[in-house]
Amino acid sequence: LLCSSFGAGALLASVLLSQQHHRGAAVELMVRDAGFVPWDNACLGEEELQPPTTHAPTTFLAECPAWVIKTTDAVWNSRTDINGSLEAFFYSEWSSTSSFGAQYHGMAALKGLVANTLRAFPDLRIHITDVFCTGNDVDGYKTTMPDVLIGTNTGPSSYGPPTGRRVVYSGIAVCYVQKIRGRWQYVSEWVAHDEWALLSQLGITDLKTVPHPPTMAAPHDCRTNKPSWGWQPPPEAAHASAKGLLPAPGVAQTVPTAKPAGAATGATTPSVFPVPTAKAVIIKMDAIISNHVFVYDFEKWYAVMLDFWTTDCVYDSVLGVGKYVGLHGWFDGEHIPFNHAFDAVHFNQMIFAGEEATATTTTYASAHWRG
Numbered sequence: 001l002l003c004s005s006f007g008a009g010a011l012l013a014s015v016l017l018s019q020q021h022h023r024g025a026a027v028e029l030m031v032r033d034a035g036f037v038p039w040d041n042a043c044l045g046e047e048e049l050q051p052p053t054t055h056a057p058t059t060f061l062a063e064c065p066a067w068v069i070k071t072t073d074a075v076w077n078s079r080t081d082i083n084g085s086l087e088a089f090f091y092s093e094w095s096s097t098s099s100f101g102a103q104y105h106g107m108a109a110l111k112g113l114v115a116n117t118l119r120a121f122p123d124l125r126i127h128i129t130d131v132f133c134t135g136n137d138v139d140g141y142k143t144t145m146p147d148v149l150i151g152t153n154t155g156p157s158s159y160g161p162p163t164g165r166r167v168v169y170s171g172i173a174v175c176y177v178q179k180i181r182g183r184w185q186y187v188s189e190w191v192a193h194d195e196w197a198l199l200s201q202l203g204i205t206d207l208k209t210v211p212h213p214p215t216m217a218a219p220h221d222c223r224t225n226k227p228s229w230g231w232q233p234p235p236e237a238a239h240a241s242a243k244g245l246l247p248a249p250g251v252a253q254t255v256p257t258a259k260p261a262g263a264a265t266g267a268t269t270p271s272v273f274p275v276p277t278a279k280a281v282i283i284k285m286d287a288i289i290s291n292h293v294f295v296y297d298f299e300k301w302y303a304v305m306l307d308f309w310t311t312d313c314v315y316d317s318v319l320g321v322g323k324y325v326g327l328h329g330w331f332d333g334e335h336i337p338f339n340h341a342f343d344a345v346h347f348n349q350m351i352f353a354g355e356e357a358t359a360t361t362t363t364y365a366s367a368h369w370r371g
Helices: 002-033 042-046 064-078 082-089 107-120 195-201 234-242 277-290 298-308 326-341
Strands: 090-097 103-105 125-128 132-136 140-152 166-180 183-193 314-316 323-325 346-354 359-366
Touching (some): 064 082, 064 125, 064 140, 082 090, 082 107, 082 183, 090 107, 103 107, 140 183, 166 195, 277 298, 277 346, 298 326, 314 326, 323 326
Parallel strands (some): 090 183
Antiparallel strands (some): 090 103, 125 140, 132 140, 140 166, 314 323, 346 359
């Protein structure tokens, strides 16, 4: 009896699977007949979807989620100084892409967006349900924050006059964060909220009567949202050139020379003691290292350091540090571990002697060891 029952069950299962197979084949045939063309997002894999800089420090990663919570609360929930918080935590040329594909750009647009939202929902609260971050201190960080918004529509909104209705709807914000002039700021965001839930709770059922931006979301296949990993604001590059850390395009750098004995402060008399070639090379090279220019980006660091080294240069240091050949060997073997181990290092050069082909320096340094 048991065997007979098992056989009947197996037969029934076989019939059902056969029916499902035929139904599936019919559906596939219908879809293909309707003009379906196979397609995928494989080309996006050629973009840098993960932070590209190897060895980069992640000192902000641990505090990033708490920072997202703090900055969101400062603008939307505590509101002690809304505009001050926006200026502190958002890049002046911040950009946003949201519902209907609407785009906003700049601090004025951001302040207007926040003000209009709070005018429509004065008691609005953003309840954060999760936060996670990925990235590093060089490439920047991307943050994800799902949330639930609760408020009462007692003021005019982009959807019309106040309705007095209370709304509860969910959403998610994906942001790009970068360090600008010494502080972490939101550079851009991509926000998606449940607009239909919002509209239905406001009592709006005829979508034709709802004013909305004359735009719609549009894909950009094979490329990620921008800005993305490694972005830097344009003024930063100009600032670096102005400080002389990097040569400006088409402009040759000059090497500082010692003043002749007895020269007055601020005098422009040419030096009668020109800096020897070996020292001049070290001065230029050391400016790049000391000012942490492209410190964790090998390709860019290599490009600005190449003029000062031969391809088979040898870096032979003290016991425990090792001996390395070539710029890549030095970068991976000593340069990166040193910058991971210490915070900003202050160097005090005591002796710097040199001639045309050789030079030597004795330097005292103070730093905080991170381990």
